Amino acid sequence: PAPRTLLLTGAAGGVGTLMRDLLPAHGHALRLLDAVPVPGAPDAILADLSDRAALREAVRGVDAVVHLAGISQEADFDAIVAANVTGLHHLYEAVREEGVRRVVFASSNHAVGFTRRPADGEPLVPVTTPHRPDTFYGLSKCFGEDLAQLYWDRHGIETVSVRIGSCFPEPTSVRMLSLWLSPADCARLLHAALTAEGVGHTVVHGSSANTRAWWDLSDALALGYAPRDDSEAYARKLIAEQGLPPEGSPDDLYLGGGFTADAPRWSPP
Numbered sequence: 001p002a003p004r005t006l007l008l009t010g011a012a013g014g015v016g017t018l019m020r021d022l023l024p025a026h027g028h029a030l031r032l033l034d035a036v037p038v039p040g041a042p043d044a045i046l047a048d049l050s051d052r053a054a055l056r057e058a059v060r061g062v063d064a065v066v067h068l069a070g071i072s073q074e075a076d077f078d079a080i081v082a083a084n085v086t087g088l089h090h091l092y093e094a095v096r097e098e099g100v101r102r103v104v105f106a107s108s109n110h111a112v113g114f115t116r117r118p119a120d121g122e123p124l125v126p127v128t129t130p131h132r133p134d135t136f137y138g139l140s141k142c143f144g145e146d147l148a149q150l151y152w153d154r155h156g157i158e159t160v161s162v163r164i165g166s167c168f169p170e171p172t173s174v175r176m177l178s179l180w181l182s183p184a185d186c187a188r189l190l191h192a193a194l195t196a197e198g199v200g201h202t203v204v205h206g207s208s209a210n211t212r213a214w215w216d217l218s219d220a221l222a223l224g225y226a227p228r229d230d231s232e233a234y235a236r237k238l239i240a241e242q243g244l245p246p247e248g249s250p251d252d253l254y255l256g257g258g259f260t261a262d263a264p265r266w267s268p269p
């Protein structure tokens, strides 16, 4: 089949940079957008999520949007609202106006960050676990999932909301051993989310097949996602370097780890 044309927002960011390299091999042709220039991509659309006209033009003619753009850490409430709430609304309005059928929305573990992690032998956290945001950032991801539900119920726009764990080239903390989404598995999951039939609005967990997993991947697997990576390969080294999180510490207790205490903060460039 002909490549599906995607708009990849947030293309200059960490995940966007990784996905630019990996998604084309799954048969997708990419149009890129970010508020800052995308290195090595002079054709990328330079636009902020506040620019409704630019968003409308950016989504025109694409088959789907992979929406990664936004503030990806804790920040002032107003900054979060502008990018992740109002900006997300602008994106969905553009999608509705231009008749785009599907969005893949980068939600986050921080939408449910105050959820206790399962103790050894306890059942994994299901995707139906109630929202328990750990920050204004996490709260904006709860809003995003609900916005996606609204646009499905009201307008028939499909979304897969992927609650990403930690998507980086390698896990860098013991907590990440439980939440890591390898870049290659991220591309596999996004591809599944883009191509599965009849998703309506579906929320899935986004991580690799980690031995130390905290959450249940069955909803992602039902889309056709077949993860191949496991953070366990990094476990011995990370634990030797960092030790296990102290009992009762945020990384020991909660899915959201340190975001439940002193979250790393975004500041304007």
Ligand code: NAI
Residues within 6 Å of the ligand: 009, 010, 011, 012, 013, 014, 015, 016, 033, 034, 035, 036, 047, 048, 049, 050, 067, 068, 069, 070, 071, 072, 073, 082, 083, 087, 106, 107, 108, 109, 163, 164, 165, 166, 167, 168
């Ligand atoms: P990042 O901060 O590296 O990249 C975000 C990109 O969005 C940046 O290039 C930035 O310029 C762009 N952006 C921010 N505000 C914008 C605006 N108003 N208009 C246009 N572009 C804007 O974040 P990262 O790590 O690449 O994450 C991508 C997405 O995945 C984010 O939505 C994040 O919340 C989500 N996510 C990422 C996780 C991870 O492990 N990396 C975990 C959970 C969720």
Ligand code: 15L
Residues within 6 Å of the ligand: 072, 073, 108, 109, 110, 165, 166, 167, 176, 256
């Ligand atoms: C996120 O939602 C952040 O965007 C990312 O930078 C990481 O902090 C990740 O969660 C995590 O919890 O490891």
